[in-house]
Amino acid sequence: MLYINGEWRKARSGKETEVRNPATGERIGRVAWCGKPETEEAIQSADTAFQKWKRVPAGKRSAYLLKAASIMKEKAEELAETITTEMGKPISEARREIQTATGYLEWFAEEAKRVYGDTVPASQNDKQLMVLREPVGVTAAITPWNFPMSMVTRKIAPAIAAGCTVVLKPAPVTPLSAIRVFECLHEAGLPKGVANLVIGPAEEIGPVLTISPVVRKLTFTGSTAVGKKLIRDSADTVKKVSMELGGHAPFIVFADADLERAVQGAIDAKFVNNGQTCICVNRIYVGAFCDVNNFSFNANRTPPEI
Known part of the structure; x- marks a missing residue:
């Protein structure tokens, strides 16, 4: 109406x-x-x-x-x-x-x-x-x-x-x-x-x-x-x-960053609202001195409540 x-x-x-429901196609x-x-x-x-x-x-x-x-x-x-x-x-x-x-x-x-x-x-x-x-x-x-x-x-x-x-x-x-x-x-x-x-x-x-x-x-x-x-x-x-009109948001990781927190933050920022946000992360910059070779991310970590 x-x-x-x-x-x-x-x-x-x-x-x-x-x-229609986008998940099922059902008319609502x-x-x-x-x-x-x-x-x-x-x-x-x-x-x-x-x-x-x-x-x-x-x-x-x-x-x-x-x-x-x-x-x-x-x-x-x-x-x-x-x-x-x-x-x-x-x-x-x-x-x-x-x-x-x-x-x-x-x-x-x-x-x-x-x-x-x-x-x-x-x-x-x-x-x-x-x-x-x-x-x-x-x-x-x-x-x-x-x-x-x-x-x-x-x-x-x-x-x-x-x-x-x-x-x-x-x-x-x-x-x-x-x-x-x-x-x-x-x-x-x-x-x-x-x-x-x-x-x-x-x-x-x-x-x-x-x-x-x-x-x-x-x-x-x-x-x-x-x-x-x-x-x-x-x-x-x-x-x-x-x-x-939206943005082109960078995610910047500096050399002194906590890499596990940075990765979790990037995931949260990228996929909140299934990635449909105006400030969704579009590109990631990682500082040249970040020790990514010795980094291990806990994939089983409980995600934050959204």
Whole structure:
């Protein structure tokens, strides 16, 4: 289902898409599959809500996020099972992701009350200069599949805390996780239009978000190629953009390193979340003076809890 203006909706066309368990191929659900009309409606809903939401006191914005975090904690096991069934990561890692996701809500709930301005020394005695921080406006957020709940809360929580409204497009293979998060926001009583969820093909939804002059901020986590396109497409409306486009993370072992710990650390960093992380180790540099010839690694060592 789509979530627009505080209501669960089907796509206008009636289109749906299947969600399948990547481990078994079993169908685990069907969700609405929308395009341009629904995205435009979601943007309008967010814009209308923004006119009131930006004036809501920070303490009240904080309370909504804390309530949503509390609800997610109560449903933690159910939410973790959704992640594992839909995305495929081990249940232990899914549980950890729920902790991270609720942590983002709680963190930014507190930060909402700390959006301070500045007083700037003036050049003349009869002048006073102040910097006031204001919410930028409607924010578009596009999230990846590898952390399907924590990446959602990581993007929408700071926007909501700052007084912005949001239109979220999750990865098409993990829509159920995003729906579960929005169910918690809905249960927390978040006002209509503050958070909106659209699910559909990137080639239809993306251009609507980038072209719209109403959308003032776009945040994206994904590939560099897609990030470049989003930046280019956002240029005509001079949007603020935040891009997390992965990395090329080195693992560096210096000559004085404990090699057993270094090897275990490299394995953990490489294979956490089955290797599907933005900061996953891509290459390993070993210092020229490391005594690798006399090194023996305990393969039976109990791995750390993930």
